[in-house]
Amino acid sequence: xxxxxxxxxxxxxxxxxxxxxxxxxxxxxxxxxxxxxxxxxxxxxxxxxxxxxxxxxxxxxxxxxxxxxxxxxxxxxxxxxxxxxxxxxxxxxx
Amino acid sequence: xxxxxxxxxxxxxxxxxxxxxxxxxxxxxxxxxxxxxxxxxxxxxxxxxxxxxxxxxxxxxxxxxxxxxxxxxxxxxxxxxxxxxxxxxxxxxxxxxxxxxxxxxxxxxxxxxxxxxxxxxxxxxxxxxxxxxxxxxxxxxxxxxxxxxxxxxxxxxxxxxxxxxxxxxxxxxxxxxxxxxxxxxxxxxxxxxxxxxxxxxxxxxxxxxxxxxxxxxxxxxxxxxxxxxxx
Numbered sequence: 001x002x003x004x005x006x007x008x009x010x011x012x013x014x015x016x017x018x019x020x021x022x023x024x025x026x027x028x029x030x031x032x033x034x035x036x037x038x039x040x041x042x043x044x045x046x047x048x049x050x051x052x053x054x055x056x057x058x059x060x061x062x063x064x065x066x067x068x069x070x071x072x073x074x075x076x077x078x079x080x081x082x083x084x085x086x087x088x089x090x091x092x093x094x
Numbered sequence: 095x096x097x098x099x100x101x102x103x104x105x106x107x108x109x110x111x112x113x114x115x116x117x118x119x120x121x122x123x124x125x126x127x128x129x130x131x132x133x134x135x136x137x138x139x140x141x142x143x144x145x146x147x148x149x150x151x152x153x154x155x156x157x158x159x160x161x162x163x164x165x166x167x168x169x170x171x172x173x174x175x176x177x178x179x180x181x182x183x184x185x186x187x188x189x190x191x192x193x194x195x196x197x198x199x200x201x202x203x204x205x206x207x208x209x210x211x212x213x214x215x216x217x218x219x220x221x222x223x224x225x226x227x228x229x230x231x232x233x234x235x236x237x238x239x240x241x242x243x244x245x246x247x248x249x250x251x252x253x254x255x256x257x258x259x260x261x262x263x264x265x266x267x268x269x270x271x272x273x274x275x276x277x278x279x280x281x282x283x284x285x286x287x288x289x290x291x292x293x294x295x296x297x298x299x300x301x302x303x304x305x306x307x308x309x310x311x312x313x314x315x316x317x318x319x320x321x322x323x324x325x
Contacts, residue, residue: 041255048210061155 001057007083010049014042027081033074043077050087062090098122098161099307100153102144102201103171104137105129107270108220111296112168112303113137122161126153127171144171145193147200154204164208166216166307169198169242174235174272187234194238195245202249206258215258216307219246223266223324227287239264243318250316259315263302266322268294289323 001009011018011029015037021029030036032043047064055061069076069086076086099116103109104125113125117136126140140156142149157164172194175186202217209215221243223229224236243262250260267273267284285291302319305311 041252044252045210045256048207051207052211055158061151061158 001053003054003084003087004080006050006053006057007080007087010046010053011080013049014038014046022080027079027084029080031079031083032077033079036078038077047077050083054087054091058091060091062087064090095161095163096120096122097165098124098157098163099166099168100124100126100157100164100201100205101168101170102126102197104139105131107272108265108268108296108299109168109170112170112300115296115300121166124157124161144197144201145189147197150197150200150204154201154208158208163212164205165212165214167201167205167209167218168303169201169217169219171197172220172238172272174232176231176235176276178231179233182234190234191238191241194235195241198242199245202245202260206253206256209253209258210256213257215253215256216311217249217253217258217260218303218306219243219260219262221246221262221264221318221320223264223284223288223320223322225264226320226324227284229284246318247316254315257312259306259312261306261315262318263299263306264318264320264324265299266294266320266324268296268299285322287324288321292322294321 008022011031017037021037032038038046051062051064076082099121101109101113101123104113105127109127113123117123123136124138124140126142126144128143130141131139140153142153144150173190175182175190198219205217206215219242221239224232225240225243229236246260246262253260266288267281273281285293298321306314
């Protein structure tokens with residue numbers, strides 16, 4: 001399963017409404033932030049689900065919640081595309 | 095698979111008792127501690143110092159790979175030092191806070207990640223009657239446990255949506271290494287502050303934990319139960 005599927009499947013598991021938003025906005029679907037479909041508890045569930053799926057798929061344990069991530073002006077969890085870019089960087093940087 | 099339970103600080107004292115006890119009840123028990131101990135066929139023991147957060151990450155990866163889940167966490171590991179606040183080195187205060195609170199926080203974070211996918215969890219943190227009794231000479235220890243209590247209550251609210259309960263048990267003095275350097279007079283005076291005036295037993299602690307971890311206790315969260323009638 002590639003990363004984009006991991007992200008979209010995880011978002012769908014958290015919020016049934018994700019599919020509708022994704023059909024309309026695709027990679028620009030706002031997940032967390034102004035106008036986002038997630039509340040903070042949804043974000044927790046989403047992060048845990050993504051980490052779990054990445055571990056099962058790639059055998060790699062990553063922590064999405066880092067000091068750097070949580071202190072950025074725009075959250076890396078803002079949209080599907082920002083999350084994808086963030087996770088790719090985390091995996092690349094080991 | 096049986097319910098999987100992680101007990102920190104299981105090389106001796108309350109933690110060892112709890113590991114052996116829950117193993118006898120056919121839980122799958124993972125213990126951990128700083129000391130090397132004789133291996134037991136019934137407890138999966140992970141040697142490591144959980145005040146090192148990297149060790150916590152390694153422990154959780156080990157559990158995820160071997161068991162795939164975690165149902166129950168008992169945060170028992172803790173250290174103490176008795177001294178007047180003006181006589182305790184800040185490095186000791188920092189160590190106590192790191193082991194008793196920061197590590198507890200980190201282990202709860204990591205354990206929750208294993209519990210959330212299964213929509214079930216029981217987290218029990220060990221606190222102490224030193225908190226409500228405001229025991230002189232135990233400022234650093236009591237403060238670290240007060241932090242654990244506040245964290246317990248807030249985490250309970252934050253995790254209830256995932257069917258994870260978070261509670262704490264506060265033992266009275268029990269004969270373990272934690273109080274081996276405390277004088278008999280001091281122990282006696284502590285016991286006299288209790289409504290029920292006797293030294294605590296390991297079974298008194300497991301009795302409360304049994305209640306918290308029962309499947310029927312899904313409506314009990316954010317609670318602190320002290321032994322000996324202390325409130």
